[in-house]
Amino acid sequence: MAEIIDQKTLAYINMYGVLGSLTALCDNVPEARKILGQSGTSIGFAVKDGPKATLTFIGGRTLIKEGVEDCAIRLPFSSPEKFNGMINGTVTPIPTKGITHLPFLLRKFKKLTDLLETYLRPTEEAMRDEEFFRASTAVMFRLIVTAVAQIANHDKVGQFSASNIVDGPILLEIKDFAKAALIAKDHHLTFTTKVPKTVMSYMQFADVKTARDLFDGKINSVAAVGDGLVRIGGMISQIDNVNRILSRVELYLK
C-alpha cells in the first residue's frame, strides 16, 4: 500500500509553497508583473483546521503573510482537502468577502496561477530557453525550501526529522543564483529569504543546473555531495535531517 500523504501538511505546502512561490514568479518573470500591472489587492485563504494566509498584490509584486484579517477578498475552505482541491483545480471557492474584486480573481489571479503552473511543471521545450530555465529553477527553489519547512512542522515523519534538528539558521543556496534560510527553533522550521549573516550549517548547490537536476530527481543529493556538486558544512546533523525532509518533498509535490 502506498504511503498516504497528510492533507493538512499538503495544505500548508500549497499555501506557503505553491501560492507563496508567486512571490518568486513575480520577482523573476516580467510577464507575471505585467499581468498584475499596478493593481493592488489582496486575497485571504482561510482553511478550517489548516493554514490561514493572505496574498497581497502591489506594484507588480506579490507578498504572502500569515492571517486573513486584512484581506480584500476572502476565500473560506471547510477543510484542508477543499483547499487542496482548489489548488489542483477540482474545487471552485466562493468568496465571502470582496465580491467587487471578483474580476481580479477570475482574470488576473487565474492568469497568474496558470503562468505559475508553466514554471512549476515546465515542458522540456520551454526548459531549453535559458531565461525560462533559470526563472523556473528560482521558483522551484523557493517552493521546495518552503515545502521543507512545512513538512518539518506538520508531517509526522518530517516532525521526527525536525525533532533531531538543533536550533540555528540553515542556509540553502544555489551558488551565485539564489539563497534562502530555514530558521530552526525548538524543532520548528521557518522559511526566510533574509539569510542571517552567520548560519549554523549550509548546503550549497554548485550551480543552477545541479540544483535543477536535484529538483527533477536526475541526481541524488548524497551522490552529489560525494561528487562535490553539493557542498555541506557546519552542523551537519541539521543538513542530514533537512535532507531527510527534502526526500519527502517529492511525495507531496508529485
Added chain:
Amino acid sequence: MIPSGIYGHQGPAEGCYVPIEAFPLFSDHASGSYFWDVDGNRFIDYMCAYGPNILGYNDPDVDEAARKQREKGDCTTSPNSIMVDFAELLVDTVASADWAFFAKNGNDVTTLAVMAARAYTHRKKIVFFKGYYHGISPWTQKIDYAGVIEEDVMNNLYVDWNDAEAIERVFAENKDEIAAVIAQPYMHGNFKDNELPADGYWAKLRKLCTDNSTVLVVDDVRAGFRLDIAGSDHYFGFEADLICFCKAIANGYNVSALCGKEFLKNTISSMSYTGSYWLSAVPFAAGIACIEKMKRLGCPELLIRKGTQLKKELIKAATDSGFDLHVTGVPSLFYLRLADDPSLMLHQEWISECVRRGVFFTNHHNHFINASLTDGDIAETVAVAKEAFAVVRDRHPEL
C-alpha cells in the same frame, strides 16, 4: 558504477569529510598506523578503518595465522574445528560470555541479539538511547530513513543517555512489554562530545533489566577491546546478558561475534540465523591470533595510555594556539570538538588542515588508536595539529 560512490559511514556524504577535497577518498595500501592514498600521500590514520585496525595494518602475527589457515581451508562444507577454538577463547576472554556465536558484521549480531531478546521474552519493544548506532537493518534505523516503514520501528522506544528518570519512566509506562535495552557502553554519538556513563547509571540499567525480565544488550561493536579485553561491560563494572563484537576482534579480518549468558543459549539454538560465509575459518584464525596478541600487549591499557598522551598534547597545542579543544570519551576511542564555534565550521577547518598535512582525522566521529602507533607518530600528529591551528588562526583574525 556504484550508487553514491563510497557509501555508508565511510562515504563523504556522512559529513565526516568537510570540505571533501581535503580528504583522500581511495587508498592504495596500508601498513601499521598509516595508509597511503592513490596519489601516494601517507596519512597517520586515526580512523583505523573505523575500528578494525587495532594492532596495526598488516599485523605480521595475525596475517601469518590467517595465511596458515588459508592453506588448510577457509570456506568448507564442514566448518573447520578452529571455530570451536575461537569460541572457547572468547568465552575465556569475555567476562560475561558463556557461549559465542559467529557472523560477519556488527549488524548481524546486533540483529541476532534483538531477535533473541524478543524470542526469549515474547515481547516486542526495544529501548534505544538517542544518538545510537546499532547497524543498518530496518529495526536499527529511524522512521525518516529511506526505505524504512513505520512498522519497522513502531516498537522502538527512545531515551536520553544518562537520564535515569527517563529510563525508569519508560519501564513504568511499558510494563512487561520491553524485550531488550540495547546500548553502546557509553554515548559515542556524533556532532557532540561523547558522554561516559554517569555514576551508578549502568548499575541502574542492569537492575531495571533484571527486575523487569528484560534482556540487557551491550553493543560493543565499536568500543570492544579498546576499553577492556574482557568486554566494555566489564570495564564499567556490570554484566550484559548479550554482548556484540566485531571491528577490532580480528584486526580487519571479517568476523563478528555475539556472546551471551547461559540462560539465552537455548533461545539462540532455536533460531534460524546464518550466512554463506559466516563459518569461514580464516577470520577465526585471525581472531584467535588477534585476541592472543592483544592479551600479550595488554592492548586496551596500551591504547588508553597512547590516547591519553595524544589527548594531553593536542589540548596543550590548542590552548597554546588560543583554541578550546574538547577531547572526550575513553582516550583509546577519542572524540574531537573545537568548541570555539557552535556551528563546528571552525572545527571542520582545523580537521581539514590536519588531513591536508597527513594526519587523518574526521570531522564528526570518534577516532581510534591502534597498538602500532608510536611516540614519533604522536609527536608528528601534534606538530601537524599546531600548524593547522596556526593556519586557522591566520585565516580568522576576528577570533
